[in-house]
Amino acid sequence: MWKVISSKMFWLYAVAIFAVLAIFSFAQIGARNSVELKQLPVAVVNASGDQQSKKIVSQLKDKFSDSDAQLKLINVKKESSLKQGFTDKKYYGALVIDKDFDKSLTSQQNYLKGLVIQSKTKDMPEQAIAANDQLKAQVAGAKAMTKTLPSQAKIRVIANQGMNSQASSVVTTALPKISNALSDGMSQKMQGALKENNVTLSTAQWQVINDPIKVSTQIKNKLPNKSVSGMAPMLLVVLSWLSSLIASILLWREHKKHAENGRFTLSTINSQMVTGIVMSVVASLTIYFFAHTLFGVPVPDTGSFLLLLIFNIFIFYLLQTCILNWAGFAGWPILILIMLLSMGVVSYPKEMLSPFFLNGIYSWTPLRFAIDLFTNNLYISGSSATSATDYIVLSSIGVVAVVLIYLSSLLKRKEK
DSSP states (O other): OHHHHHSHHHHHHHHHHHHHHHHHIIIIIIHHHTOOOOOEEEEEEESSOSHHHHHHHHHHHHHTOSTTOSEEEEEOSOTHHHHHHHHTTOOSEEEEEOTTHHHHHHHHHHHHHHHHHHHHHTTSOHHHHHHOHHHHHHHHHHHHHTSSOOOOEEEEEEEETTTOHHHHHHHHHHHHHHHHHHHHHHHHHHHHHHHHTTOOOOHHHHHHHHOSEEEEEEEESOOOTTSGGGTHHHHHHHHHHHHHHHHHHHHHHHHHHTOBTTBOOHHHHHHHHHHHHHHHHHHHHHHHIIIIIITOOOOSOHHHHHHHHHHHHHHHHHHHHHHHHHHGGGGHHHHHHHHHHHHTTTTSOGGGSOHHHIIIIITTOTHHHHHHHHHHHHHOTTOHHHHHHHHHHHHHHHHHHHHHHHHGGGOOOOOO
């Protein structure tokens, strides 16, 4: 027993365990523990544009003016621009002030004013009212103002759910809460005026006074059922990475057996390419079978989905094979490290990451581009323009990997 404990290998194993746990803790716990919700871009559309709605927008902007605020409000002139903004993933959500918002608030205030006048004059003799022209005009005006029950002013909260389910939850919680707080503030003022003047209300009247602003919530790019709570893109990328990792290691070992004098020839590398493509197709069909056929994950278009799977798996295969060809099996920990570091950050919106993890991991990991592609494919229709950048980046990684793989034919190493 003491011989093992006193040996150098025992302590090397202890250091190895420490290193692995340190990296895993840093990648998984550290990244998640540093997540902070701030500056999520949200569009604000003021379709009314009059004084009261402008004042509300100004109040909202003041509330979120701090750099650590949860939301970042962005003015958008027309509601019609939101659709493209959601497709391009510019906004996690939107707050839309209805075109009749100011008109509705004004009618509520006039209605309240009319109720107060009626309450004050209800016990006055008709002769006294008729004899006073000013009072007569007020009573006539009050009657006109209370003739029709005013409508509630409307605010709509729109969440771009497909962009990120976590951010969508924030939008559908924070914006309605703020809007309802505005409504409650107005309601308390109106109720105070009514109580002061002993005005009683019917049920219909009370509904408007109690909720002067009606807040409704809409979902754009809605996540379908069985979408694993919006986590399907990340899980698909994990499966793609793991399948390509297994394929790259097995094929690298198999081709290494046929290496001439410890060197991968062009013929051997060509074989790595062809067998890699075949394995990518096999892995893609397998993932599709389990994810969609067996577990029912919705796939809008089977053809484009399978091509996307094949593309990502093959790019990952090229990257991994490149490292294996140059570093041998010693490069395997690098591939595991890339996955561990990436998984801690890619499931969150980039706005929620600390600068350290944003710049130190998120900025370079290829997995985030793959997740973006799957998000577009599964949840956001018409997003081909935003996918172009992801394809360019991943394709560039693939091209560089291919060049380096072929250059590895110049590398000579001893057979093991």
